[in-house]
Amino acid sequence: MKDEAEELLVGRAREGDTAAFSRLAERHRDALLRAAYAVLGNEADALDATQEALLRAHRHLATYDGRASFVTWARKIATNCALNRLEQRKRDRAGELPDGDALSDRRESATAELERDEERAIVRRAIDELPPAQRAAVLLRDVEGLSYEEISEALGIPKGTVMSRIYYGRETLKEKLSRLLARSQP
């Protein structure tokens, strides 16, 4: 179903109406942030990637052909920006001591500091510890509810790879969450 308000905003943004673009961006900012977060697993970096993606989307709005929804198009840009950052991060960390890294990741997010719910904390930690490629696929599926096709598009990987990454990610999570799973199952 077409969202007329959105189409209107896209149209105006294309004509150079920055305020319209800003509203468009505001509509989808959290979805883009979640997608970037799925890839990066770090809120602050994801925020940076989201901002970069939105600015990029703004610059390249002319290339948006309207076939997919705006959010799908923008999400693709956001995951791209995030993947670039991830790549960069990997290269930069090559020579780094592993324990310092792990420590900083665990203490990275102020929001995580606020977690008091044990179950939630365990699940989040398990998600954090997934390899980025698996984490991205799992989160885009289970949190964003994207289809394999859409995930394949967003991450630029074949559909079959999406399936296996989701599966391996879930397998890893399943092991780490076995205690919780045992509790939740009858």
Added chain:
Amino acid sequence: MTCEDMRPLVSALADGELSGDEEKTVREHLASCEGCRSLERELRATSALVAKHALRPEVDELSWARFEEALAAESSPRKILSPWRRDVLGLVGAAALVAVTAGLSLLLTITSTDTIGVTWTPRHLPSLAYSDPIVNAAKVPTVPENLEGVANAGAASVLNAAQRKALERDGLVQLPGTERSLAAFYEQEHALVTADAALLVWGGAVSRATLEVECENVAPALVATLVHLERELRRFEERSTSESFTRGARLARRIVAVALGHTVDRDPESTQDVVKLRLQQGRSLSAVLGREVDWTRFHTRGRLSERPSYFKSVTWLSEAALHLDAAHPDELRAATLIALALARSPEALGRFVDLEDAVSLIHGPQDDLGALEVLEILRNALGPSVRPDLLGNDEALAVLEKQARLKAAASRTGEVATIDSSDAPRFRLMGAARSLEDLVLSSLSGERLKGRARPTSLDLLAAIGSEPARAVASSEGTPGYATALDALSKRLEDVTQVPRAVARTGSGVERSRLFALAKLVERRRSATGAGPAFMETQAYSDRALLAALASLNTALPGSEEGTLTTDPSAPLPLVEPLPGLYARLAHGARRLALGLAATTPNARRATERLHRVSDLLSGLSLAATETLEGRGYTAESRLALQSFASAARIFAPKSAFTAEDVHVLVGADGKREWLERTSGPLDRLYVVLADEKGALRLVSGPALSARELVAPAPLTQDDAARAARSDPSWASHIVR
């Protein structure tokens, strides 16, 4: 197909992603295989756990404001705000901006001190707007003459005639505050914990941390530099034949002396009161309000009244800065900028907001007070050819610069250029950022390039993309310079693109430096054809600024530490419900703590302190969330709220200031004028408000800013009596 092959398909089945045939095959297998059935159940349960608990980050308003700022900068050829801000310090700026612009209207309905029923009107956070007390005053009802019919009008008896007149006319009067610390405010009053207050605590902690670490690295060298500058200024003062410049130099020297901890007398001659001059203009159009405003209503508050005594020295130093060019030694240029920074706020030590202002004095965008002052200074120096619309224009700048040089030669300020500082201490890239310096050094020094003994900051600027710097640096005609520069730029880009990760291997200092450089590189990349901003020496001033911070640290009280204490008997404060902002600040503090390699005693102390502040801010974030959700406070948020006064005592500046802004006036002829920043010490506000029944009441109390006074709750019966005999606390206005 084996079970092993089947497993990914079972996962896909749970997602409904199999084709008809595949699904049939998998289902048939499941019917006969208990292991795979169990797998399917577990995978589904795992998915459900992920869906239920995965972090769903949301873009907070602060980040959003920054995005909109960036978008605006990108869309408009004319910059609205300086697009470049330091990672950590910049957050303060942006957050302060949010804090300043945020408080348009909030409606408090408090039923009891412990049950929090708060209705918050949604707060739009524009990326750039100036807050103005008068905006809030729009809510102020018409006030009858002589305050007739206003309940507890007797409370206005403490006002002087002019203040009372203002109250009667506008229903609102802001009195100059007293020099109080934020801690005193929260210890003595039942006050609302506002974003402003949280920022002051956070900013205090962050600046202390930055200062201490920078201090360890830089302060000794910087103090030597300042001593040198003082000596040079003295010589200049003695030799100069221009009276005004002599005076300026004397003042400048005193400022430096203050920075060095010497005591100096006040200069009785330089009391030219620019503020008064402006106030004499009376009514004129406010660009902020879009209507005519009587500026005499605004009181010059706090230390601003003392500022004119520094005006001349600022002018002089600015001129000196203008005249200094690449031909001058680094350290002299740096010291001049530092002195300039100090001149802007010689007493508010450690408050980098002021120092940031000092930087914007030189580089400020047109909407800033700084730029306007620069204009004024330039006009004074160079005459009416200085036009604001040309400040971003390179050609115009070149012309200005030429004029400035001619003028300098004519007025003998050219002498500054001949100072021999060969024996002066070298001002180097600070702290652990040496590796960057080394990079520049090895690429652009005499070993590689003939005729270039050592690289200057100009080279660094050129390397990170400043075209004017490149032009100036290249003009020396050193063979191979351009090629070396290109190679260096590439390498620097590699380094600066990934500041955080790189910095993890270095110290916090390196981290902040790299980040600043990265920002510059990014800024250049995203530049939309517009030339570099006015006097493109951002990196330079960054160094100067941090150096100034470091030097100020020597003036900070030794190792004053405090323990965060909680007073359970104190009334529980309320919190301005901006959970995202507090969480962001908590996050920022923690990140800075992580960035500081805890290798030295100073850094260890700073790190610990930052963690404490981060915990406190997380608690505030929680309290704010609970407020928004209408829940009572949990033990943790109580703890944070009850520790806030103590945190303010440890971390907030010794004297707290309101964070308001600049009022720009646009005259009928299009000329811009400005009213001083209205920031000052904690204010006392008197406002006439109407209750639901329309009865008018006078409300008064100390406040961090006028925007806090927007609670249209009726006062209690004995407010009048209390107002007359003592200071009613905020609680008395917002608690029924």
